[in-house]
Amino acid sequence: MSGRALVTGASSGIGAAIAREYARRGVPLILSARRVDRLEALAQELRGQIEVDVIAADLSSPDAPKALCEEIERRGLAVRILVNNAGYGVPGRYLKNDWKTHADFLQVMIGAVSELTWRLLPSIRAQGDGRILNVSSFAALMPAADGQTLYAPVKAFLVRFSEALSLENADRGVHATALCPGFTWSEFHDVTGTRDMMNRLPKRMWLQADDVARAGIDGVERGKTIVVPGLFYKTLYCLVRHLPDAWALKLMARNSSKIRRT
Template sequence: MTSPSAIAPSTGHALVTGASSGIGAQIAREYARRGVPLVLTARRADRLEALAQELRAQVPVEVIAADLADPAAPALLVEEIGRRGAKIRILVNNAGYGVPGRYLKSDWKMHTDFLQVMVGAVSELTWRLLPSIRDAGDGRILNVASFAALMPAADGQTLYAPAKSFLLKFSEALALENANRGVHVTALCPGFTYSEFHDVTGTRAKMRVSPRMWLDTAEVARAGIDGNERGDVLVVPGWRYRLMHAVVKLLPHRTAMGLMARNSRKVRPLD
């Protein structure tokens, strides 16, 4: 973790995980535009510091580099936040990635790291920070899930879709538990979004998706934050994805599974 520096007093900070690029970086920019002080975390300290330098003209920004695949990282991160004097009012659980290929293509260590980042770290950070979020009186939790959580799982999404489904159900339960404490909890479920996601998984060149289905990170970030402020538990950016969600809910499960089986290899060919 990076060395501490002073945080200016405020009514509460937003902690954004996975803030070094993509949707996480854009969420940080949007909160900065709205005047919310930030604590940014991800593995890549250089990327975080570059973003922090960009945003410090608007709000106080702290950088704490951490690898959430390490089971010890969530507790150390929260400890460091407290040591720097920050009070977290908003938690954005955004850190995540995809593992390319079918289930047996990756070794078990890759899968355990994935589950730690996508499920374990999210659960622990929320548990550790929820008291301060509740104490704020207008606390917020924004969990960046995926449209994959709303569809039958695709070929090659053996753990990704279940992890994102967990985020959705986790958000729903937290929203009910904390509604009387002024806490808004939202699952943000974007579809295909222009970011580094498919570059990291090595599937960018294989994607066969209509340009009309791609979302911009700024659009996704605004939709998530606006929906969270309204108290929406589920946010699906883009009218095409909202229409698709409505249609899929009306289909028999066997039919939906059949359509996914037919289309998944067109979208993401696998070995």
């Protein structure tokens, strides 16, 4: 296999787990995130297995995707696998935060993902067995929730985006997959300030980042468009898909209220 796997948001959580899994499979890496110290530590850990390049990027900047791709080209590297993992959550209802907070969020979650994919797709197609793994969320497959005004919709975009990319690029051997994990142990909830609340959830609802990474990579290699890791979430997804929309929305509204009260 030629070409590298570019993993955005690789400094921690699911992104770091995906990088480790690709390294275990012998795939050379390009790691990108804002926190260079974290990236360098991970790169040092993995360089005994594969070649690793580190490129810092803050994808909330509109100029970052182009600059990242230009640096990849300057270093003479080719991308065969793109993992759009960089992301975070903005807790609270829509009007709680200022517009700059929402604009930065949309740039990272939609703008950067779309532009990186557009810029790197020619290289991915040229490899003959290219892969695009978009890290979405189980929230994308559920009815909208109070307090997830933008998070769930942008994650749903990644699902439809992956489906369209799969259809458009199948003739060149490219597989695109939306990875839709539920609650996963990582720094995500520490960053959003919801760790105490999340710790009250049943253990069966929590996934390990390593398991999520393996499920996503296995899924994109098999050409699956949507991957839902974990038996609990697979079962829940099947149930929700067969509920009438009005019932599902009422169920989500009731549970959203419980979370807010907590």
